[in-house]
Amino acid sequence: MLSVQDNEKLTRVGPGTPMGKLMREFWHPAVRADSIVAGGAPKPFRLLGEDLVAFRNADGSAGFMQRHCPHRCVSLALARNEGDGLRCIFHGWKFNSDGKVVDVPTEPEDRREAFAERVPVTTYPAREAGGIIWIYMGARKEPPNFFNFEFHHPPAASLVRCAIVHGNWLQGFEGQLDSAHLNFLHSSSVPKAPNDAGSMVAHDSAPQFQVIEQPYGFREAALRKMQDGSTYARIREVVLPYWSFIPGNHGEPRLVVVVTPIDDERSAHWYYYMSPFGPVPQWYIDQALRGAGPDHNDFAADRGDIGNTWHQDRAAMADGHFSGLLKNFVYEDFIIEESMGPIMDRSKEFLGSSDAIIVRTRRMLLKALEEHEQGKLPFGLDQKIDYRAIRSLSIRFPEGFDWRDIDPANPPEFNFEKDVAAAQG
Numbered sequence: 001m002l003s004v005q006d007n008e009k010l011t012r013v014g015p016g017t018p019m020g021k022l023m024r025e026f027w028h029p030a031v032r033a034d035s036i037v038a039g040g041a042p043k044p045f046r047l048l049g050e051d052l053v054a055f056r057n058a059d060g061s062a063g064f065m066q067r068h069c070p071h072r073c074v075s076l077a078l079a080r081n082e083g084d085g086l087r088c089i090f091h092g093w094k095f096n097s098d099g100k101v102v103d104v105p106t107e108p109e110d111r112r113e114a115f116a117e118r119v120p121v122t123t124y125p126a127r128e129a130g131g132i133i134w135i136y137m138g139a140r141k142e143p144p145n146f147f148n149f150e151f152h153h154p155p156a157a158s159l160v161r162c163a164i165v166h167g168n169w170l171q172g173f174e175g176q177l178d179s180a181h182l183n184f185l186h187s188s189s190v191p192k193a194p195n196d197a198g199s200m201v202a203h204d205s206a207p208q209f210q211v212i213e214q215p216y217g218f219r220e221a222a223l224r225k226m227q228d229g230s231t232y233a234r235i236r237e238v239v240l241p242y243w244s245f246i247p248g249n250h251g252e253p254r255l256v257v258v259v260t261p262i263d264d265e266r267s268a269h270w271y272y273y274m275s276p277f278g279p280v281p282q283w284y285i286d287q288a289l290r291g292a293g294p295d296h297n298d299f300a301a302d303r304g305d306i307g308n309t310w311h312q313d314r315a316a317m318a319d320g321h322f323s324g325l326l327k328n329f330v331y332e333d334f335i336i337e338e339s340m341g342p343i344m345d346r347s348k349e350f351l352g353s354s355d356a357i358i359v360r361t362r363r364m365l366l367k368a369l370e371e372h373e374q375g376k377l378p379f380g381l382d383q384k385i386d387y388r389a390i391r392s393l394s395i396r397f398p399e400g401f402d403w404r405d406i407d408p409a410n411p412p413e414f415n416f417e418k419d420v421a422a423a424q425g
C-alpha cells in the first residue's frame with residue numbers, strides 16, 4: 001500500500017507535477033508513423049495532459065504543435081497543412097514546426113512581423129523509429145538519450161498498434177509487471193500444449209522472482225519449478241519509466257508493451273509485436289490480432305465498459321472460461337485496469353508476496369522522483385546505455401543452472417527428453 005501523497009506523486013503527469021517533470025526527460029511514442037502523411041491532415045492526440053497535433057511537412061519530416069491555435073484556440077486538427085507549416089482555418093494565422101509564426105494576415109501589413117514575434121507557439125522535437133513518431137516534451141535544448149532498441153533496426157521488425165485505456169498509466173504498467181495474474185486472468189487464453197509456455201506457467205502458480213537492477217530499470221526472472229527438477233524462467237526486461245519486454249522463446253517473436261500517460265486518467269497501450277530475427281511471422285500477427293478491432297490506432301475500442309461489464313460472458317465462464325472476457329488476450333488486461341477506476345487508490349490495497357516486483361518498482365520510481373528534484377537524470381539517461389542489447393527470454397534449464405549466467409541474445413540450448421506432461425505423470 002502507498003500513502004495518498006505518494007500515490008498522487010506517481011500518478012499525476014501534467015506540466016509541473018513531479019512525475020510530469022520526470023516523464024518529460026524521455027522521448028515518448030506519440031503516434032503511429034502511418035497515421036500522418038506528407039502535407040496531409042494533422043492528427044490530434046494528447047500526451048502527459050497536453051493537447052497536441054502531429055503532422056508531416058511536404059518533405060516528409062514530422063512536427064508536433066500545440067493543439068489549440070495561439071490566437072483564439074481553434075483546433076489545429078482542422079488547420080490547412082501547407083507543407084511548410086499549419087494555417088489555422090479561423091483567421092489564417094500560420095505556424096511552422098520550429099515554433100515560428102510565419103503569417104498573421106489579420107494584422108496591418110507593417111506590424112505583422114513584429115506582432116508575429118510576440119505570439120508564443122509550442123512545438124516539440126519529433127523523431128521517427130520502428131513505425132512510430134516519437135516526441136520529446138522536455139525543456140532541454142539537447143534532448144537526452146533516445147531508446148535505440150533492437151526493433152528499430154533491421155533485421156528486427158515490428159508491427160505496432162495502440163489501445164486507448166481509461167485508466168492511469170501506472171495501473172497499466174503495474175499490470176505488465178504482475179506476472180502472477182498469468183495463471184488466473186489469462187488462464188483460458190494462453191495455449192496449453194505440453195512443453196509450451198502456457199502449460200509451464202500453469203504448472204506453478206507461485207513463481208519465485210529474482211531481480212537484477214540495471215541503470216535503465218531491471219531484469220527480472222519469474223522462476224517456476226517443473227516436476228523433473230528443471231526450471232522454467234521467464235526473463236523480462238523493464239526499462240523505466242514504462243517499458244516492459246515480455247519474454248518469448250529463443251528464435252520466436254515476442255511482445256514489448258509500453259504504457260504512455262495520455263493524462264492522469266487515460267493511457268495509451270502500445271503493443272510492439274516484434275521479431276529480433278526478421279519479419280514478424282504471419283501466424284504471430286494473426287494470433288495477436290484475433291478478436292481485436294481493426295483500427296491499429298485504437299484496437300480495443302469495442303471492449304465495452306462498466307455499463308455492460310465489458311461484455312463478460314457468464315455462460316462461457318460456466319463452460320470453463322476463467323475470465324469470461326473472450327475477445328482478445330490483451331483485452332483482459334485493459335478491462336481489469338479500467339475496473340480499478342480512473343486512478344487506482346493505492347492507499348486502499350492489501351498486497352501479498354506475489355506483489356514484490358510492483359512494490360520494488362514503485363520504490364524505484366519514488367526514489368527517481370526524489371533524485372530528479374535534486375537535478376539527477378532518471379534511469380540511466382545520464383549514461384551510455386546499449387539499449388539495443390536489451391532482450392527478454394523464456395527458457396527452461398536443468399537443475400544447478402543459474403539464470404543470471406544466461407545471455408538472452410545468445411542463450412544455451414538444453415534438450416529435455418521428457419515433456420512436462422510426462423514429468424507430471
Ligand code: FES
Binds near residue numbers: 074088
Ligand atoms: S483562431 Fe486561429 S487564427 Fe484565429
Ligand SMILES: [Fe+2]
Binds near residue numbers: 175186
Ligand atoms: Fe496480462
